Amino acid sequence: MAVTDNTSIGESPIERAFRLLQIVVAAQESLGVRELGRRSGLPRSTVSRLIGTLTQLGMVARTSDGSVIAGSALATLQPDTGAEPMIGDQLRPLLAELVQTFDENAALSVDDGDALLYLSQVSAEHAVSVPDVTGERHRFHLVAPGLVTMAWWPADRLRESLLHQLDASTEHSMTTPARLKKRVAKIRTDGYCWTDQELDVGVNGLAVPLVRNEELVATVSLFGPAYRLNPQQRPRLADELLALVTERANALLPEV
Numbered sequence: 001m002a003v004t005d006n007t008s009i010g011e012s013p014i015e016r017a018f019r020l021l022q023i024v025v026a027a028q029e030s031l032g033v034r035e036l037g038r039r040s041g042l043p044r045s046t047v048s049r050l051i052g053t054l055t056q057l058g059m060v061a062r063t064s065d066g067s068v069i070a071g072s073a074l075a076t077l078q079p080d081t082g083a084e085p086m087i088g089d090q091l092r093p094l095l096a097e098l099v100q101t102f103d104e105n106a107a108l109s110v111d112d113g114d115a116l117l118y119l120s121q122v123s124a125e126h127a128v129s130v131p132d133v134t135g136e137r138h139r140f141h142l143v144a145p146g147l148v149t150m151a152w153w154p155a156d157r158l159r160e161s162l163l164h165q166l167d168a169s170t171e172h173s174m175t176t177p178a179r180l181k182k183r184v185a186k187i188r189t190d191g192y193c194w195t196d197q198e199l200d201v202g203v204n205g206l207a208v209p210l211v212r213n214e215e216l217v218a219t220v221s222l223f224g225p226a227y228r229l230n231p232q233q234r235p236r237l238a239d240e241l242l243a244l245v246t247e248r249a250n251a252l253l254p255e256v
Contacts, residue, residue: 144207145219
C-alpha cells in the first residue's frame with residue numbers, strides 16, 4: 001500500500017517552504033533533512049528540494065555537516081529588529097532577476113583585500129552549466145568582476161599590483177602588466193568587462209560595477225559556458241546588464 005503525505009495535501013510549495021522555514025527558525029539549532037521531514041511531515045525528497053531553494057534565497061544555510069540553520073537573509077524580512085542585512089542578502093533578488101532575464105548564472109562579489117570574494121550566486125537551470133562559486137576567492141586579474149574592481153582602484157594600488165608578472169590560470173589569462181593596464185583603462189571607459197576562458201577553459205564571464213555615491217560597493221557578474229555566453233553571440237548584453245543592475249540596485253540598497 002502506498003504511503004501518502006497527508007499533512008501536505010492541498011498545500012502549495014510556498015506553504016510547505018514557509019512551514020519548513022518556521023521549523024528551522026523555531027528550533028534554534030541545526031536540523032538534518034531527516035529530522036525536518038519528521039517534524040514537518042513532508043517526504044525527504046520534498047524537504048531536500050525546498051531546502052535547496054531556501055538556501056539559494058539565503059533564508060536558510062547549510063552547516064559543514066550538511067544540516068540546516070537559519071540564514072542571514074532572514075534579517076531582510078525584519079528590518080526594524082536592529083540586525084543589519086548583508087549586502088549579499090539585500091541583492092539576492094537582483095541576482096534572481098538577472099537569471100530570469102538573461103538565463104545565465106549571476107553572482108555578487110566584493111574586494112576582499114588580496115583577492116576577489118564571491119558572496120552569493122543564483123544559478124540558471126541548464127543541462128550544461130558551471131559550479132557554484134559562492135565563498136570562492138580568486139585573483140583579481142583572472143575574473144571579470146575582479147578586473148572591474150581593479151578599474152576602481154586608486155592609481156597607487158593599481159600600479160603596485162602590476163609591478164610584477166602575474167600568474168596565469170589558462171592559456172587565455174592576461175598577465176602582462178602593460179596589457180592589463182590598458183585593459184583596466186578600457187573597462188573604466190566601457191563600464192563593463194568580458195573575460196574569455198581566463199580562469200577556466202570553456203567558461204566566460206561578464207561583469208559590471210555596482211556603484212553608490214560614486215563608490216564601488218560590489219560587482220555583479222554573469223558567467224557560463226563560452227559557446228553560449230560571449231560578446232559575439234550577445235553583443236548588447238553588457239549594456240543591458242549594466243542598465244538593469246544600476247536601476248535595481250538603487251531600489252534594493254538603502255541610502256547611505
